[in-house]
Amino acid sequence: xxxxxxxxxxxxxxxxxxxxxxxxxxxxxxxxxxxxxxxxxxxxxxxxxxxxxxxxxxxxxxxxxxxxxxxxxxxxxxxxxxxxxxxxxxxxxxxxxxxxxxxxxxxxxxxxxxxxxxxxxx
Amino acid sequence: xxxxxxxxxxxxxxxxxxxxxxxxxxxxxxxxxxxxxxxxxxxxxxxxxxxxxxxxxxxxxxxxxxxxxxxxxxxxxxxxxxxxxxxxxxxxxxxxxxxxxxxxxxxxxxxxxxxxxxxxxx
DNA sequence: TCCATATTTAACATGTATGTTAAATACAGA
DNA sequence: TCTGTATTTAACATACATGTTAAATATGGA
Numbered sequence: 001x002x003x004x005x006x007x008x009x010x011x012x013x014x015x016x017x018x019x020x021x022x023x024x025x026x027x028x029x030x031x032x033x034x035x036x037x038x039x040x041x042x043x044x045x046x047x048x049x050x051x052x053x054x055x056x057x058x059x060x061x062x063x064x065x066x067x068x069x070x071x072x073x074x075x076x077x078x079x080x081x082x083x084x085x086x087x088x089x090x091x092x093x094x095x096x097x098x099x100x101x102x103x104x105x106x107x108x109x110x111x112x113x114x115x116x117x118x119x120x121x122x
Numbered sequence: 123x124x125x126x127x128x129x130x131x132x133x134x135x136x137x138x139x140x141x142x143x144x145x146x147x148x149x150x151x152x153x154x155x156x157x158x159x160x161x162x163x164x165x166x167x168x169x170x171x172x173x174x175x176x177x178x179x180x181x182x183x184x185x186x187x188x189x190x191x192x193x194x195x196x197x198x199x200x201x202x203x204x205x206x207x208x209x210x211x212x213x214x215x216x217x218x219x220x221x222x223x224x225x226x227x228x229x230x231x232x233x234x235x236x237x238x239x240x241x242x243x244x
Numbered sequence: 245t246c247c248a249t250a251t252t253t254a255a256c257a258t259g260t261a262t263g264t265t266a267a268a269t270a271c272a273g274a
Numbered sequence: 275t276c277t278g279t280a281t282t283t284a285a286c287a288t289a290c291a292t293g294t295t296a297a298a299t300a301t302g303g304a
Contacts, residue, residue, distance in 0.1 A: 008139055052282090069282095191251065
């Protein structure tokens with residue numbers, strides 16, 4: 001998909017368990033195509049195409065070593081996706097307590113127990 | 123699809139710019155299907171299906187209000203994807219350090235702007 | 245009940261994704 | 275140069291994704 005925006009291409013590449021497994025393997029160090037293909041019950045051409053998807057998405061790099069193509073993780077390719085998802089962090093980190101407090105604080109039916117100025121008797 | 127692992131389903135849902143735009147809109151507050159569809163040059167059934175994808179992925183919630191379906195962001199649905207990607211953080215932070223060192227070492231002008239070649243952006 | 249509004253489902257078209265096997269390509273070494 | 279190993283490309287099959295329009299469903303109100 002050549003006319004795809006960066007985020008779509010990244011998330012799309014990550015949306016396949018085989019490709020995520022390949023990235024996990026590469027997190028432990030570089031590997032050749034054959035080494036990467038070994039654990040999968042899948043033909044070599046199929047793995048080769050997964051690697052092409054990862055390469056096009058900028059998630060791995062390949063350089064030729066004799067007749068092997070050594071693959072390496074390219075972490076930079078994950079940055080945009082990480083940044084995108086990070087913007088939503090507050091939506092899953094907000095504790096239920098905070099949400100609960102917020103609702104109680106804003107719901108007109110509930111008395112707002114905001115401790116205004118503690119009123120001193122005069 | 124229903125027999126898809128959670129991460130694949132999440133990343134797959136995020137791999138579409140329309141759906142990401144919908145999530146961005148919902149980050150500002152709940153909205154009905156019609157409201158969500160309005161900015162898109164796309165039929166209502168198409169948006170409805172995007173919402174189904176997001177719902178199935180656990181990224182939004184919908185509750186019926188009269189004849190409207192109000193949609194809300196469900197941040198919890200992003201947690202697993204965020205956790206997954208976070209495991210790789212060191213790989214892009216490390217690569218940034220390398221790039222930075224490389225540029226300082228090799229560029230006589232020592233330009234300050236980041237040389238982000240924006241690839242495949244539409 | 246009947247109608248308007250909001251949304252989903254059905255039926256369909258089309259392009260993309262992912263797997264297969266067979267052939268092609270690239271390189272190292274005898 | 276010939277051969278074996280590593281990997282990719284070609285040709286094909288099939289399933290999924292995503293858009294369309296038309297019909298169906300659900301709710302509220304005259």
